[in-house]
Ligand SMILES: Cc1cc2nc3c(=O)[nH]c(=O)nc-3n(C[C@H](O)[C@H](O)[C@H](O)COP(=O)(O)O)c2cc1C
Ligand code: SF4
Ligand code: SF4
């Protein structure tokens with residue numbers, strides 16, 4: 001076993017290291033694939049489905065998430081087929097319908113030329129991508145937050161919504177959040193340090209205890225506002 | 229008493245066979261969860277009392293069993309060996325039945341009456357509901373007391389295992405299962421023999437698992453429960469045979485906690501099998517060792533999916549994961565794991581007992597054997613039916629089910645549970661097998677079959693199932709979680725008269741993307757209720773959208789109740805109206821105030837003169 005795998009990537013015969021995901025292989029060869037719930041250093045999870053690619057040949061081809069799918073010998077991958085683009089655009093439309101305030105989602109939607117949003121508008125503060133959960137567990141070694149319930153009721157939080165003793169208020173969860181809402185607020189949003197994104201007004205601007213706090217968020221809008 | 233050799237088992241079996249004289253009549257009383265709910269306990273008591281009081285305990289005995297399938301007619305009594313069937317038995321009639329049985333007589337007025345001629349049909353096998361069935365699995369439940377291993381052995385149980393142990397040739401076993409053509413009954417229809425072969429080829433390492441998937445989460449499906457309650461040993465025997473064939477070391481039966489009786493019977497069965505030496509180290513003195521334990525699930529639909537089931541067994545949240553790697557390669561705690569459905573397991577002893585060839589001769593091409601369906605909805609005879617695969621929907625619905633229960637024609641059947649699809653009456657010539665159903669846009673699923681008539685609205689049905697799926701999706705894949713919510717929202721709009729043609733277009737596009745971009749079977753099939761109803765009943769959708777009309781009279785915002793000239797002024801409707809919306813003088817035609825009416829339908833049900841109409 002020489003550790004290399006031959007595959008077809010957008011018509012190109014390439015060989016990549018065994019154990020790579022399709023996403024890694026595509027990145028390596030310079031084919032862009034949009035992602036939302038993927039982050040280097042965190043284990044792939046496959047929640048947002050934005051990174052879908054088409055594998056196999058019609059009529060038996062199918063879409064899989066490239067961030068979780070390992071490369072296989074002889075696999076045929078298309079990263080931007082009509083079917084992929086159709087799915088990606090619908091996913092972005094759904095994201096925009098649920099979480100319009102996210103800068104990341106706005107940018108992705110713009111890049112994919114999404115000009116309309118046909119669903120009932122919602123304003124959710126979480127798309128359940130699980131980045132924060134993985135960040136907390138895998139990089140901060142804390143495991144303070146996790147998923148709860150299923151289906152429509154699924155949410156992220158600490159067990160029983162009590163302040164977790166594992167949580168060191170490191171803010172890493174907020175840092176990775178694409179939906180731009182505070183996560184480390186646990187049970188006391190009033191004491192949150194920062195809104196963490198460009199679209200919400202961070203509490204540190206208004207709240208006295210945080211005046212001139214200069215947190216880890218970079219770039220921090222709140223700080224920029226104050227400098228003006 | 230632990231049996232330490234195959235000979236000892238053969239002796240025990242011979243002893244038990246001797247105790248089974250046919251001269252003794254047996255009153256078989258099904259008392260599964262369904263039977264108990266309809267009063268089987270009282271019938272059992274009455275029967276026991278009658279035997280003692282009339283001194284016929286020597287010539288008649290009672291056997292309490294699990295469900296036989298005709299749940300609607302329970303509590304029922306089946307007299308064996310004659311095969312006389314008494315439906316809906318009242319406790320006060322039990323004594324007559326017992327006495328008649330002791331004299332080999334039949335109580336004619338209590339047996340089944342033909343629907344057209346009212347002529348009595350005493351024998352179970354002649355009753356239309358049973359006549360066209362082929363009850364390879366269900367009929368076994370008539371012969372065993374699920375709480376007693378000896379009763380199972382006496383009815384021929386563990387004979388297949390005996391054969392396998394005696395032959396001591398794993399490849400032969402796998403060969404037989406492959407030759408039988410058995411496909412998994414859990415929904416996907418994967419060839420069981422192939423699955424086992426793959427498991428057998430996995431390195432032994434530190435163990436392999438066999439799992440019985442008894443999560444059965446489809447609303448309205450209960451065939452697996454009936455088998456577990458009525459014949460738990462057949463599952464153990466199936467798993468033991470697989471263990472011998474594949475070298476598996478540990479078995480797990482994953483049952484939902486909502487099945488207390490099944491769990492009780494499984495625990496009893498495991499205990500008794502262990503005591504006899506059929507489970508544990510050196511089974512019946514051979515070199516095979518295997519044990520089984522029960523794991524209870526909390527009743528999440530998604531935990532029926534293989535990888536979620538594995539997570540749940542490991543103690544984590546039931547959330548599917550990406551395949552590959554498949555459970556066969558990396559399953560419970562990373563060890564090779566083969567998962568099969570309850571009904572699949574129940575077929576194994578049958579195959580090994582009668583031989584692959586005979587098994588394969590039943591059913592259709594590439595779809596051998598029988599399949600149990602739970603036949604429910606707007607149909608005369610409801611219950612569990614076991615038919616050879618490839619039987620047409622027409623035969624199941626009309627010959628076995630007896631046709632529509634009301635005065636409205638049958639419009640469609642919904643197969644495959646929440647993620648299945650609707651098949652319209654015009655396609656009832658379709659044979660029921662994995663491939664035909666898939667081609668028609670539905671799935672076999674675990675065998676749910678809901679019959680719908682003109683009073684069932686397909687938009688409402690799709691909305692109901694979507695509501696189920698949006699609650700039961702694990703929620704990990706954005707397109708499954710949000711997609712089902714949004715499809716529900718669109719369907720809800722359509723059924724409440726707010727739908728537009730754009731709704732329909734968006735619904736269809738969204739459904740296709742959800743199907744395409746989700747990870748596990750739940751998400752991938754969640755669009756089926758929408759896509760299949762749109763495929764066959766687009767007109768009905770358009771009626772809701774363009775004419776703001778629900779032709780079936782189901783979608784409340786689109787219907788109105790009125791009273792026509794048939795009204796005699798009896799006041800029955802007014803008395804039953806919780807909203808005080810009906811007014812009128814006695815003996816004069818009444819009127820419904822549309823403003824006040826909450827559309828509960830009480831008036832329609834109360835009127836004896838067909839005067840209340842839905843428009
Ligand atoms: C959402 C979902 C729910 C499922 N529920 C069940 C179930 O309740 N019982 C079952 O046996 N299989 C269920 N399955 C199918 C299993 O994943 C698996 O295919 C089956 O247990 C394999 O056994 P078989 O080969 O004997 O059919 C479900 C699949 C999905 C995607
Ligand atoms: S809070 Fe943010 S990072 Fe965490 S799951 Fe939700 S969207 Fe993802
Ligand atoms: S398809 Fe649905 S149920 Fe399956 S893993 Fe994804 S979110 Fe969970």
Ligand code: FES
Pocket residue numbers: 034035036037038045046047048049050051052065066067068
């Ligand atoms: S990046 Fe692959 S699913 Fe989110």
